[in-house]
Amino acid sequence: AQKVTQAQTEISVVEKEDVTLDCVYETRDTTYYLFWYKQPPSGELVFLIRRNSFDEQNEISGRYSWNFQKSTSSFNFTITASQVVDSAVYFCALSETFSGGGADGLTFGKGTHLIIQP
Amino acid sequence: GAGVSQSPRYKVAKRGQDVALRCDPISGHVSLFWYQQALGQGPEFLTYFQNEAQLDKSGLPSDRFFAERPEGSVSTLKIQRTQQEDSAVYLCASSPRTSGSGTGELFFGEGSRLTVL
Numbered sequence: 001a002q003k004v005t006q007a008q009t010e011i012s013v014v015e016k017e018d019v020t021l022d023c024v025y026e027t028r029d030t031t032y033y034l035f036w037y038k039q040p041p042s043g044e045l046v047f048l049i050r051r052n053s054f055d056e057q058n059e060i061s062g063r064y065s066w067n068f069q070k071s072t073s074s075f076n077f078t079i080t081a082s083q084v085v086d087s088a089v090y091f092c093a094l095s096e097t098f099s100g101g102g103a104d105g106l107t108f109g110k111g112t113h114l115i116i117q118p
Numbered sequence: 119g120a121g122v123s124q125s126p127r128y129k130v131a132k133r134g135q136d137v138a139l140r141c142d143p144i145s146g147h148v149s150l151f152w153y154q155q156a157l158g159q160g161p162e163f164l165t166y167f168q169n170e171a172q173l174d175k176s177g178l179p180s181d182r183f184f185a186e187r188p189e190g191s192v193s194t195l196k197i198q199r200t201q202q203e204d205s206a207v208y209l210c211a212s213s214p215r216t217s218g219s220g221t222g223e224l225f226f227g228e229g230s231r232l233t234v235l
Binding site: 004009035036037043044046047050069093105106107108109110111 | 121143151158159160161162163174197207208209213223224225226228229
């Protein structure tokens with residue numbers, strides 16, 4: 001079973017629109033961490049946010065905000081007033097305490113390609 | 119440099135050739151990971167080092183894949199007798215934290231894109 005599901009393969013919006021990227025995860029651990037990474041065309045994965053499973057407070061950082069809901073196993077990412085520079089592939093990832101990917105290893109979703117049109 | 123450095127950035131190999139991909143982690147980072155990212159997919163875990171010890175190699179797809187980190191800093195991922203299905207971007211990541219911390223913030227390099235013809 002897929003542990004991290006990003007159902008949206010590609011999203012295209014016009015600049016200044018708000019856009020939400022969905023992420024649903026699956027884990028049996030009670031302690032785990034969720035992440036969002038941005039991958040621009042250069043290929044490097046850029047860390048955006050980390051949340052632990054005990055902190056369900058939503059977070060806002062500038063135009064970015066994250067909605068973590070354990071009840072639905074979701075960790076959605078919203079960009080407000082999108083800009084062309086936001087165009088990239090965005091990955092949601094899960095780190096479980098005792099995962100097979102190394103204890104600090106990440107299990108990634110397949111990513112959502114976000115296209116911001118001018 | 120301050121970030122994770124990988125070389126070569128691009129590698130084209132004929133099927134059956136051996137290749138070696140290098141990763142220079144951030145200085146002082148204890149943990150080092152290799153991931154494989156196929157086209158249109160998310161990165162998938164290959165192997166993990168804590169200093170020079172390879173603590174997890176469960177993600178290596180076959181015995182043609184071999185990784186080492188002999189002095190606990192630079193790491194090399196070697197692929198022997200390359201096949202077309204090995205074509206992917208190979209990402210290296212490092213972390214100042216040791217295994218078990220569970221925080222998982224990794225610093226990634228730009229990757230090495232391998233194309234096997």
